[in-house]
Amino acid sequence: MAQSQPVEFLKSQKPSARVKSISQVNDRLFQIDWTDGLHSQFDTVELRRKCPCATCKDEWTHEQILKPENVPDSIRPVKIESVGQYALSVQFTDGHKTGIYPFSLLRKISLIN
Amino acid sequence: MNIIKNIGEKILGRTPTAINEEQIKQKLSKIMDPDLGQNIVDLGFLRNIKISGNDIYLEINLTTPACPVKESMKSQAEALLGEIPSVGQIQVQMTATTRGSTAPAQSQVAQSLGQVKNIIAVASGKGGVGKSTTAVNLAYALAARGSKVGLMDADVYGPSIPIMTKPDAPTQSNSNLINPPQARGVKVMSIGLFAGGEKATIVRGPMASGVIKQFLTQVNWGELDYLIIDYPPGTGDIQLTISQTAPITGAVVVTTPQDVALIDVRKAIAMFDTMKVPVIGVVETMSYFICDGCDKKHYIFKSGGGNKVAAEFGLNFLGEVPLESNVALNSDKGIPAVIADSASPAAQSYMTISGAVAAQVSIIHEAYKDALNHFVLEWKPMSQEIQ
Numbered sequence: 001m002a003q004s005q006p007v008e009f010l011k012s013q014k015p016s017a018r019v020k021s022i023s024q025v026n027d028r029l030f031q032i033d034w035t036d037g038l039h040s041q042f043d044t045v046e047l048r049r050k051c052p053c054a055t056c057k058d059e060w061t062h063e064q065i066l067k068p069e070n071v072p073d074s075i076r077p078v079k080i081e082s083v084g085q086y087a088l089s090v091q092f093t094d095g096h097k098t099g100i101y102p103f104s105l106l107r108k109i110s111l112i113n
Numbered sequence: 114m115n116i117i118k119n120i121g122e123k124i125l126g127r128t129p130t131a132i133n134e135e136q137i138k139q140k141l142s143k144i145m146d147p148d149l150g151q152n153i154v155d156l157g158f159l160r161n162i163k164i165s166g167n168d169i170y171l172e173i174n175l176t177t178p179a180c181p182v183k184e185s186m187k188s189q190a191e192a193l194l195g196e197i198p199s200v201g202q203i204q205v206q207m208t209a210t211t212r213g214s215t216a217p218a219q220s221q222v223a224q225s226l227g228q229v230k231n232i233i234a235v236a237s238g239k240g241g242v243g244k245s246t247t248a249v250n251l252a253y254a255l256a257a258r259g260s261k262v263g264l265m266d267a268d269v270y271g272p273s274i275p276i277m278t279k280p281d282a283p284t285q286s287n288s289n290l291i292n293p294p295q296a297r298g299v300k301v302m303s304i305g306l307f308a309g310g311e312k313a314t315i316v317r318g319p320m321a322s323g324v325i326k327q328f329l330t331q332v333n334w335g336e337l338d339y340l341i342i343d344y345p346p347g348t349g350d351i352q353l354t355i356s357q358t359a360p361i362t363g364a365v366v367v368t369t370p371q372d373v374a375l376i377d378v379r380k381a382i383a384m385f386d387t388m389k390v391p392v393i394g395v396v397e398t399m400s401y402f403i404c405d406g407c408d409k410k411h412y413i414f415k416s417g418g419g420n421k422v423a424a425e426f427g428l429n430f431l432g433e434v435p436l437e438s439n440v441a442l443n444s445d446k447g448i449p450a451v452i453a454d455s456a457s458p459a460a461q462s463y464m465t466i467s468g469a470v471a472a473q474v475s476i477i478h479e480a481y482k483d484a485l486n487h488f489v490l491e492w493k494p495m496s497q498e499i500q
Contacts, residue, residue, distance in 0.1 A: 016389045018484035027495045035483045044492075080490040084357045086389035088488075100357075103389070 017103060018085060030080065032106070040110030044077050048092050050109060051099040132164050132197055137171065140193040147182060160208065167201035169194055174208045183207050221330035222487060225290065226359060228336040229263070231474050234355070234364040234390065238377020240346035243398035243434070244367045245273040246444060248343035250460070251365065252299050253449040254467035260338035263293065265328055266303030267355060268345040269314050269321040275305035279447030282306065290333035297452065302332050318350040325351050329359045339474075347377075348384040356388040360486040363393040363477050365431065365470060370397055370418030382426055393473045394429030395419045396466055402436045403458060410435070429473060432466040434459050 017034045024030050031041045049068040051057070056066035078091040083100050091097035142154040153159065153173060160172040173190060175183065190205045226232070235248040245268070252264040266274035280296035283306055293300040304314055304324055314321075334340060342361075345351050355361065364385045368378040378395070385392050397419025401410040413436065423430040435458050443453035451460045 015391075015480040018389075018481060019488060020483045020485065022485070022488055022490050024490060024493060024495065030490065035481065076494075077490075077492040079492060080488075082485065082487040082489075084388055084390075085360055085484075085486075086356075086387070 016086070017107065019082065019088075019103070022080065022088075027076070029111070030077075032110075034103075034107070038107070040107060042106065042110055044090070044092075045071065045073055045075055046109075047090060047099075047101065048075050048094075048096070051096065052101065052105065053096075053098040055098065132167055132169065132200060134162055134164070136197055137162060137164075137169060137194065140197060141190055143193060144186060144189050153186070167199055168204075169197075169200065169202070170204045170206070172206045172208050222359060224288075225330045225332050225334055226340070229334050229340045230338050231362040231478075232340045232342060232359055233393070233470065233474065234342050234344055234361050234385075235367060236344035236352070236364055236381050236385075237346055237367040237374075238348070238379070238381040239368075239374050240271075242346075242367050242369045242374055244346065245277060245343050246440065246450075247365070247367045247396055247398060247434070247463075247466075248341050249274065249277045249444070249449045250451050250463040251467055251470060252339070252341040253297070254451045254463045255339050255341075255471065256297075256299050257451060257455075257464070258467060258471070260471075261336060262298075263300040263302070263334050263337045263340040265332075265340060265342045266301075266305065267325050267328070267342050267351055269304050269316070269324050269351065270345065272303045272305030272314075274301060274303045274343060277444045277447060277449065280306065286333045288333070290331055291327075292333050296447070297449075300334065300337070302328050322350050322354040325354050326358055329355065339471075348380050352384060353388075356385075356390055361388075361390045362474055363391045365393050365396055366428075367396045367398060368419050368422060369399045370412075370414040370416060372415070372418070375418050375422045378422055379426075382422075382428070391477050392426070392428050393470055393477070394431035395423040396431045397433040399436045400433035429469065431469045432462050434462040434466075 015035070017036045017038065020033045020035045022030065022032050025041060028044055029041050030044065031039060033039050049066065049071045050064075051066060057064050074093075076093045078093055080088055080090050083089050086104075087100045087102040088106070089097060089100050138154045138159065141159065142152045144153045145151065146153055146156055146158070158173050158175065160174045161170070163170040173186065175186075187205050187207050191203050194200060194203045194205070233251070235244055235251065237244045245266075248264065252262045256262040264274060264278065266272045268274075278296035278299065278301050280301040281294040283294050283302070284292045286292045291302070293302045294306070295301070316324075342355060342359075344355070364381075366378055366381050366385075368374045382392055399414065400416070400419070401412045403410060419433060420430045422428075437450070437457060437459045439454060439457060440450045440459045443450060446453075450457060451463050454460055455464070
């Protein structure tokens with residue numbers, strides 16, 4: 001019959017790193033403290049330049065369509081919001097808000113770890 | 114003239130014609146916000162109204178600092194206030210609070226799901242594997258164990274939950290949310306409750322996703338221990354929308370034993386992995402058949418498929434559910450197996466599975482107890498020097 005076996009965390013699945021806290025550092029930077037103890041900081045201007053959405057990045061070739069020089073240094077977020085349990089989205093002052101940044105990507109491109 | 118009058122009033126103190134807030138509001142209610150199509154008084158834009166003697170100070174708080182009509186609105190306000198008899202100095206200050214950010218999508222999720230402790234997805238790669246039957250019975254098994262449970266039908270194109278549970282009609286709450294009807298103590302929501310059970314829902318992906326988003330933001334789920342979401346089959350729009358909108362605690366993946374079903378269940382598992390939704394485990398349905406003549410388990414399809422796929426991904430195998438004709442018959446009558454015949458092998462299986470699910474959910478909770486379920490960071494202008 002049912003062979004349920006409540007074991008350690010879902011057998012071999014490791015808990016993925018999630019956001020423990022998120023805060024603005026200064027006019028340009030914000031910090032995420034992850035549940036696994038890692039701390040990362042992000043430059044919001046760079047995040048806009050690396051926007052992974054389908055209009056900024058070619059969905060098939062993964063080439064960045066958005067030219068970094070077209071994003072002015074003056075760009076800032078309006079707000080940063082969680083997307084499910086795996087990503088966050090940023091609404092920028094230029095009105096762009098379609099980029100979804102998975103935590104796995106953020107942990108790769110952060111300024112400091 | 115005015116000067117003399119003003120001096121006179123200052124000496125005599127308050128005059129019978131003293132300006133009041135009502136007068137101000139009455140005047141300013143003539144100003145419309147062109148975008149929102151309502152007057153600025155009803156929109157609640159007026160702030161900090163101060164009347165001292167006959168002098169007026171007030172703030173008009175717009176929804177965006179970049180409002181194109183800001184200046185014209187200011188001069189309009191000054192002109193209208195100037196019509197008030199015996200008015201003194203007028204000072205109108207324009208301010209702004211961005212509206213969208215005070216009521217973002219996430220806080221809408223909070224109004225709907227804020228008191229829901231756990232959200233469990235019931236999904237499969239393929240249709241027709243008994244996913245809805247599993248979702249319903251998991252819900253009622255958890256309720257039978259004393260939990261407060263909700264059941265959301267995310268299958269917009271083929272809603273089965275209304276038939277399987279027979280709830281009443283939904284009602285509207287006084288806060289513009291939809292009250293989910295109850296069926297035997299479980300709160301139920303499904304597109305089938307609205308469209309009329311017989312009618313087809315013919316909409317494209319974005320509309321379907323919109324409906325599901327409403328179920329997660331505009332349904333008054335209230336206090337629940339578990340909200341079970343019956344996913345549509347596959348890995349498309351709606352599945353993405355749910356995982357992006359609601360904080361899913363974990364997913365139960367349902368499959369039948371054959372290889373052809375297992376191929377698709379792998380895709381469902383991969384989808385949850387991408388969305389970082391922990392997979393609670395695998396449930397195998399239609400595992401075997403017990404006929405009315407003997408107690409022998411007839412393995413109609415291959416045996417052990419669900420266990421195999423669980424082992425392959427290192428997932429928990431939550432249990433196998435036999436094929437029983439009574440399960441289907443009672444389902445059609447709106448009575449879940451765990452209620453209709455709690456001693457039947459299928460009902461027993463679902464009870465065991467529900468216990469395993471509840472245990473796994475607690476483990477997930479412990480593992481993520483430090484994590485933010487959802488967050489919104491409003492950006493504030495800060496000077497670079499302050500660090």
